[in-house]
Amino acid sequence: MRLISVDLRNFRSHVNTKLDFSDGVVAIVGENGAGKSSILEAINYALFPMSYRNQEELMRRGSREMAVSLVIEIDGKQYRITRTRREGKPESKLEVKQGDMWRLIQHGSQDVNKSLEELGLRSDVFENTIYIRQGEIASLLNAKPAERKKIVGRILGTEDLEEIYEDLRDVISDIRQRESELEGEIKRVGSLREELERAREDLIKKKEKKKELEKGEKELSIKIEEIKRRIEEEEKRRDLYHKLNAQLEEKKKEKAEKEVKREEINRSIASKNEDLRGVLGQESISELERKARVYEPYLKYWQLIGEIQYINNDIMRLEKEIEEIETAMKKIPELEEERSRIEKELLEAEGELKSMERLEGELKSERNSLIKAENEVNSLKNSIDGILKSIGVEDIFALKKVLLEAIAKVDELNNLISSLEAEKKSKNKEVSGLEEMIEILERGERRCPVCSTELSDERIKEVISEKRSEIDELIVKIEEIEKEITNKREELERIKKKADDMTRLEKDIDFMNRSLEEKISEVEMRREKIKNLELKLREKSEKEKRFDELKRRINELNRSIGELSKHGKTVEELSREKEMRREKLDSYRKNLEVLNNEAEKIAEEIRGIAGISTIEKGLEQELEKAKRRKEEADKLIRDLDELRRRLNEVNLEIEELDKRIIELRKEIEDIGFSEDTYSELKRELENLSREKEKTAREISQLEGEMRIREERVRSLEAEISDLERKEKVLERIRRFLDALHEVRNAFSKDGIQRILRERGKAAIEHYSNRIFRDFSLPYEKLELTEDYGINLIRGNERFSIENLSGGEKIAAAISLRLGIALAKAGKMDFLIMDEPTVHLDDIRRENLMEIVDRLPQLGGRMQLIVVTHLKDFETVADQIIRVRRDRSGNSIAEIAQ
Template sequence: MKIKSIELKNFLVHEYSLINFVDGINIITGQNGSGKSSIIEAICFCLFGKPIYHNKKEDLIRYGQRDFLVKMIMNNNQRDFIIERRSSTFSTNLYGINSPNLLKAYLLKNFNINYRRYISTLLIKQKSIDEFINVNKRIIKEYEGYIKGFDYFKKKNDLEEIEKTISQIEFENNQKIKTKENLEKTLNELKNNKKLLEDVKELYRKLKDIENYEKKYKEIGEELEKDRETFEKYEKYKEIYKKAIETKSAYENFIKIKSELETIEKHKEGYEKYQEYLNCLNDKKTKELEIIVKRGKEIKKLLISEFGNLNECSDYINILNQIKQKKQELLERKQKIIQRIGEIDNQISQNQKILKELENIYGNCPICKRPLDENHRKIVIESAKAEINNLILEKQKAKQELESIDKELLETERKLKFEPTIEEFCTLKEIFEKNKLHWNKWEKEIKNYKIYEEDYKIYSQKVALEKRKVEYENKIKEWNYNYNFQEIISFVEENRKFYENYLSKLNFKKQLEIEINKKNEILLKLENYKNVNFEKIDIEIKQVEKEIERISNEIGKLEGEIKTNEKMINELKIRKEDIKKELNEYEKKKNQKEIYEELNNRLINLITFERKRSYENLKFYVQYYFDKFNLLDYKSIEIEFSE
């Protein structure tokens, strides 16, 4: 932690001073009474809220002034922070530090420094610098041992400081919790007050609205009375409007159908002729021929795709016979080839037998019966091998030819499957030829009757139209009112919007009546709020809202401070437990008597080395630690200090 600057205003001898510190050693020089020690006093007061040389804070105020200001800027290797104090106020920009006790806890936790340690260890008092400079190395070494010996008491001191700080922060936290509870109670009261004001405002608004409703109610009543006659007439016509619409539609359709029937009569002759055609179409012989022709066309299409386009049945039969003949020839060829393959296998076996015999036989040749010499044997073997090779080639060709014949046989078998179809086609054609005259006559009649097909379709609608005509005619006869249906329809359609508006006004009038009936109830409620000034109610609501916002912010701020305090208390308690553990460990090793003996030996040795120069320091340490921990009365130490 580094001090960057300190600003003093009306502090002791300083009217206004701003001191900026640099890194390293800073030396402040000046005449006696110029305010050098006041700067050290200001640093101590800014950190701990307690002076070094003065008993009261009021003694720090410059003569003739009412208050002083000490403002210090420091750096904790992370960022700059400011501590500012007056005689009775404190402020800092450290996050979560909002009270002097929290600042003390922060300094103790993060920098291991408190007020006592500052004035006893970090601060060399005035007129003591010479003593520290002139102490030789042996004394410095003894001092180090001496200070280490007091580590136990230092920790006990830290423990008391922490407990005191925890108590202070807990007390401060309890005060803040009570303050927060009071503020929350006040906040609830303000919210209730705001709701009451808003309720009153709403009642006045409703009362004003009712006055407007009464005026509007009167205007709508006059308008409704003026249009009542037209409305009642519409109500009367509305009941028979649907019937009138149906009658009008029936009448229009009746006229339309009557006209259509007159037009249809022109197609009667064509209808009758086409009916003759339909009767002929239902003739049994004609139907059979129609089926034969349809089937014949299907078969002919199939045969053309397979055998080509042939005119006569005899042509298909001839092709079929040729296929059968070809099949027979292929079967004969196949048999001959199979027979030949068998012969080739026999010849190959014979030649292989001769070759085997020639290898082991001596004397006469088994083929020509001539004497067998080596030359003749060689000729016969080569001749037999050549014969075998020729026979193998011939066998391979025979097998290839056999495969080709099998493919052709499959194709002939496929085509021969059409024989029943060809027979059916020939039968159908024979029947058709016998009835050809009847069919030709029928086809001619079809062409003649086709021109009446449209007449037939149109005239066929006559029966249905006549039936609908009768239905519409009956509906027209049902209309027995004294009114003209056209007049009713026109009136209702022209005044439909008027009727809807009239109903809307009626409904609105009923709603206004309901709201107007609430007037007495509202006036009765307002009797309870006579003391409320309606003209200033908005101002009062805004004031209450501002107060609610202020208190809410204050509660939020207190909640943050309470959480920060609780966090700080927890951290201090953890440190407290750690120190307790360390002290317990130390106490296990040494009891109070051993501690006293060790201190006594160190003090005697120190006095022996430097009585004069160390007197003030020894006196301070002995008095401080023995008073602090109540170990023994320091006066009982029989040591004489020479001047």
């Protein structure tokens, strides 16, 4: 890691400071209190803000916000960390540079801090080894041994390996738990297979039973249709039966009324005869006989005149009756034809209404079926939505997309693992090659194994050291690759399981979608059918009105025909009656001619007897009285004749009614309708309908049970398939556990950790002694203890750090700090020192500056940030940053040219 730049706004005494750092030694110089250390604090705050309990104290007085932006480089990539604080609310973000652009990779304090830790930036390591605060050079030596050992272990990587070793124990424990769980689950395979077999057998039985029930339902439907047909025939007979019975009762009632009328006429005739006898009593007749000798021709004349008038009246009446009969004979066929036509229409309308009733029943059945189908649609949709919701996708397309992404990720991981395996193999070959070179050189070979150049002893040692460093780097890289391979394989297994689960769920959803489409199609079909039925049934009210109108018209026609046909007479009967009236009319006309001739003769006789030319009405009082009595008698006689004519008509009508009653009884008998038979058919239809409904319910219940059973079969098949897959997973887990044990043993204290500790400790001692010797202290060298403390060697004596003077202790601490930095320059290739010359005398300060000047030669690419108020450091610095205060008390930092 190295620093690229830092940008401060309202941080401590800095209003707006931006600095770009160069490689090598960067000296930040200025008077005490100028704000030099604030720049280092800003760097520390950007990396580890949690190390400051009260961040508000970092903000420039009077400001409401502050910001620090730090750009660093790790493994060739540049990262920008930005920390801001506005009105007490912190914000953090981490960006990576891609070309000339910055791409956001994390946001939020916790996520940014976690990502920086994954990049190798840890607060305790930074505070104790990289960032040497003013007066804290010896802090690492003064730390407790366990803490110091842990910090240096993290720098060397042994602490990480120990954590891996411990984490692997938990991993193995978790996997063993998973192994135990899988074994427990797999034990269920046998019982699940037995249950699957039972479920399949039960499903077959239910299908057979459903088939039988459907066959029975079909037979019941045929029987029901046959019964309905017979009921329709019986209803037609019943309607005709009731219609004829109504006519029969009407005729009986009409006959009873005629008989009552006949009795009334007979009583009237008896009364008129009695009245006539009163008018033509014995005395009146004797007197009229006496007067007849004188007035007989006169009276006879007027009697004939009266008879002629009476006959003329009858002739007019008969002509009128004949005219009425002829009119009736003409209209009755037309009305009967219209009645026949309307009766046909009525039967058609009645049939249509019955069809409408059947359509209503069908509509009710379709609506029930529609509700059932819609419920099934909703149930399927809810099931699909539940599955999709459980896996966090919106629809099947999103599920397919996730599945395709998982499959693509599996391919990508397989390719990546193959690539990592190849890289690991390549690195192992490089390690083998380097070890072979070292072995050659250690055997005494004087020439370079690569270029065959002659090597000095010192150069051989340097080459061996370089190659061992390369091997260490390669081993670390191989370990990183192996760790990444393990992570990727674990990720691969997770994604494979996810893909398998997704595939199974996709199949389930596809099956449910097919069922859903079928049900939706059924719903649409039934809705269309219901729509058509409702459309047809809209005509029902019109047809009912038409039916009532036709019945009303038939009643009107029956009344009209009855009135025209004189209470039910046929055209033939009317024709015979017309002939009878014509014969009677002819008889009246002949009689009238005879009476007219006789009246003329009497008139001649009267004119001869009376000697008058004209016959006048006006005779004696007796004649007038006789005339009145005669007129009264004539009236009674006419009334009697009318009553006798009416009696004759009533007798004829009663006779016709008797005939019609006999005909109606014969027609009713021929219909053969039985109310018991009709009721029995209705009961049979109800029983069959109930039986069919019961069968339909049983079929529906069976279908529901079958769906549940089919779902259970699919679930069991999926579960068994999943357990069979888990059996394979269990086998892989067992092999993986064996491999993990080997890997864990490799990460143990006696494994890679020991190698790293030995090599790391040797490297730190090597670099620390190179620096320590430059301080010209009266010791030959320093050595590291097991916990990375320091002992100084002089001859055969060892001196503990506690026995050293303050200056000697600071020199030893600086040597250790720089030795650690140089030993791990590949990862921690920069160092920060804040006023490092504190507690050092002039000679030690000069020694330190010389060491600083030679750091690039000692450790290769090294960036050292030194904060000091001494201008002596300017002579060894690659970059000088001067810091001062302006008149407002704000810090100004400028890079010296």
